[in-house]
Amino acid sequence: AQSVTQLDSHVSVSEGTPVLLRCNYSSSYSPSLFWYVQHPNKGLQLLLKYTSAATLVKGINGFEAEFKKSETSFHLTKPSAHMSDAAEYFCVVSDGSNYQLIWGAGTKLIIKP
């Protein structure tokens, strides 16, 4: 069965410094992977998705993620954090066999001025 683990419940960085949100997955098939963002009192929004094309995926707002099969990881990064990046981020996996999305528990990103 597929599963996804977000390794940090909270990440705090200073504005202008790099962001790293970690995600590991388990899947019996070639997975599709997604990152969603949820700003306070807003709906979830797709940041980026990996569906077996290029392993380095670029998303909106300067975020990118790299699919590493050997490490079963799909970490989300951004070179320089902005105050507007403060939100909760969810890593999501779908193994394609049943179209179900399995959601991680989320990582809350805190940006210090």
Place this chain on the structure above:
Amino acid sequence: EAGVAQSPRYKIIEKRQSVAFWCNPISGHATLYWYQQILGQGPKLLIQFQNNGVVDDSQLPKDRFSAERLKGVDSTLKIQPAKLEDSAVYLCASSLDGGPLANTGELFFGEGSRLTVL
């Protein structure tokens, strides 16, 4: 383009009472999802509709939860009777076609309906 609309945004009820949530997806979106998001957890799929047919309701507690999507457009999710553990945000999402893996399968979410059961 109008987004996914949900109402009410907030609802407080006592246990054993009933509640209903409404969702209007983006126009033309065939697939509609209801998720439950408990505080500190990721969303959990309750039910997925393709047009007005149910694709997946395996995690819907059918003894108390029901959902319908008449005419393949808007949808209602009902809880009767409510329990304390039903306190959560109920998220509605829609996508253009058959699922998240399709080329146009991006899910668009509403702002959610926050339920508190006392």
